[in-house]
Amino acid sequence: MLALAAILASAVAPSIVSARPDAVALTLYRAPARAEGQIRLDALEGFGLVTETRLLSVPAGDAVLRFEGVADGIIPASAIVTGLPGGTIEKNRDARLLSPFNLVDGTLGRDVTIRRTERATGKTREERATIVAVPNRGKGGVVMRTSEGIETWRCPGLPEKLLFDGVPPGLSAKPVLSLRTNSPRAARVTVTLTYLSSGFDWNASYVGRVSDKGNTIDLTAWATLANGNAEAFPNASVKIVAGRLQRRSDREIVAAVEKLALHCYPQDTTTSNLPVIQRYEPPPPPPRMSDDIVVTGVLRRQDAPVFSVSAPPAPPPPPPPPEDLGDLKLYRVPEPVTVAPRAQKQVILIAQPRVRFEKVYCFTLPSWQAVQDQPAAIVLRMTNTEESGLGIPLPAGATTLYQARDGLPMLIGLGTLRDTAKGEKARLAAGESNQVVAAQERVDRERRRVSLSNANPFSVTVEVALGGAGERAFTGTSAPLERIDGVQTWRVTLPSHETVALDYSTRE
């Protein structure tokens, strides 16, 4: 019998397990469809490129290499393995997991031990049984053959337990990536495994501090990195890619775990339709979403806007400017960092002091409608050039703007920033103003009057976009209009405590 087993064993290619990578590099990509705002930690839609280096011994001849400790979000079709002397014959990803259902289902037709416990005495009795049927993928109960005859598991109402002789073949605790190779010789090799994985995301978080003079801001950007995988990436060389990539949905076999349902024959009794008095129980408190999410890093992101925070410590020096990766931008985190499982981390991305900006109060008014007391949107407009103190690619992200008051920073604006290339205009939202308001009245069918008022003790620059893009030029305007991006725009400096008006007509 042992000899037979030995023959059988030799027919199977030896299996080499690589438990964990020896070195890992991680490149993070932001979710292509997500807006510039915050990352949703409970549903990370970005992805990562994981490059692992593993040292392993390959025997001569046919062998199966099993890679353990890969990210759970691995897209198996994207896996690339290099460094094997015998190449890759086939790559497999097995998603049959060791679960109660697969344990029972995989034992179909084989013997198990059934242990019954007497409730009164605690005495147990065991007997051998054969599992005869596990219908409907575990949703139909379990039928077995015992020494008495055909019985159904757990239908009698007795404490019954199944004891299995072993784990059925082909089941694993986690989905496994394996690879078949045929090496010409036994060798100790360094294998590089590269794959895409879901469950990552990153976002740029800009913090702007308006200087005391009010004409420049100190702009800092943090890269917020999130890892939703259960796998840790210790001492990883981390890179971040800015820009938007084309992704296609991946049709993967989801390692779904079938539930084993204890379905019995109908068990209604003569009393089972008696009404049951429902006792009211208060609903459980909602689960706290971020219980298992650890926030590390220096700057803490708050859910609700805070109006006063203590001055943060000086940030570390930022990494060098990004390199071009085709039409994307690649940032390198200067030193190896540990990306913990289910955690968010922040590293400094950009630090640009004294960036010049122009503060503009913006309105958009349709030409057909009367408008009353519309507050102005305050925008800090910057040109992304060296002359203005910038001149670097600005990846998309959320912006937070502070202004100091008696040495304490006060939050003045929350907004977003798009991917902004060198030379482009960037704009930071800085809240709304109820001090600068606009109104538009319909003088008659065609004539409109726009009036702007400023209650501030300082003069402001106002831009009013009138009508839609490409709209016919207005006539009878009391001030010159400029077409900006196809829209007729009135640009005016509004002195403090004053009201100015503009008349225009839609008549041809």
Place this chain on the structure above:
Amino acid sequence: MRFALMIGLLSAASIAETQPPASNSPPGSTTAQGDLSVTIYNNNIALVQDVRRLDLPAGRTRQSFADVSAAIRPETVGLAASDASVIEQNFDYDLLSPTSLMQKSVGDMITLIRTAPMTGVETRERAKVLAVNGGVVLQIGDRIEVLRDDGLPVRVVFDHVPESLRARPTLSVALDSRRAGPRPVTLSYLSNGLAWNADYVALFDEKAGTIDVQGWVTLRNSTGTSFYNAKTILVAGEVGSNDNAGEVSYRPVRRTLKVAGTESAAREQLGDFYLYPLPERTTIADQQTKQVSFLDVKGAPATSGYEYRSGWMATAGQPQSASSVLRFSNAAKGGLGDALPAGTVRVYMRDARGDPQFIGENRIDHTPQGSQLAIRTGDAFDVKVQPAMTSRTRISDNHWRTVMSYTLTNAKDKPVTVELIQDGVPWWWTDTRISSESLKSEKRDADMTVWQVPVPANGKTIVTATFETRY
């Protein structure tokens, strides 16, 4: 482990009731499958051919076939055996479960084993099942009872499994054999749950203007059944087609294929389909994703470019990124030199330190050899286009003048060319025209105007055009 293995082998007979496990099945498995050939198509369908050795007696017999695909399409089953003819084929899916067992036992005797709550003493009774409707009504001697009416534990023991109930959906065939003796029997059927597509790894070298492409076939088995040691052939193409006369099925514009090729690949063909046989027999396990290499080309020419598509009368408040497009060919000369089965192309590029980084992916259709492909990989960070409708005026009742301006910016330190597409131009009216434009355009089809716009390094180009249309 060895012990479990032996148990597995010894109990094999209980599943494969009609025959011992096939000689080529791997150890540890208990399959009744024979010599398997699996042909997998793209649209989630596969043809399984299973040659089993059966010892048939002379005359009529009923043979059941275990370990066929759980996603079998039973109406497609075909069986061929020498000196035997098929009388009927059955696919039994009345599954054995506690409920069906009880329902099939109506009118039969069963054994009840009651355990006394305090003492654990067992008592046995024979009972007749009268009805199974919501609950089980029993006749014990001359009393009528409802099973477990008192909530106390009762083991129900059935004498046997009713013949019509199966542990798994089972295929059974009634055969009439003209002689006794073992012979090969060929079973063939179609199964759902097996599909494949291609996955390409394209490493783009921008400086050299080349790509290295590796092609992998990826097959996925979600049938619920493993196929052991199967000869596997993958067929590229759709076997389901729309032959409904007069009905036009809408096919979206394929943006990846620029020019369809007219070359034949050096691959085995079956009618219009290309075949990709796997080099060795392989086991396709249940819930498995398997990849086998089929293409490895180094240094094929490729270029990158930019494309921007603007909707009719569109104005953007802020500049929009142009799409990065990778262009290459699969012709024998100056290309990949093979037909490409449908799948996902993942594009990588080396960073400054030589490590490959992912730069985007897109899907391609089945692509005949000799085609020109243009794959959109993502948005360009540094190349942007801002379209603006600067004026739109009515000249007369059916004559409108629309002036468009497109601002193209390039923050890269080298010049680029952007393919600027104005979509939705109503060229189907023959009096539509462009009365003036700052760059010569090209009319591509009934609603597209295309400019090839050079944009200098760290600079910008403004394209203006005046469209005269009926509306």
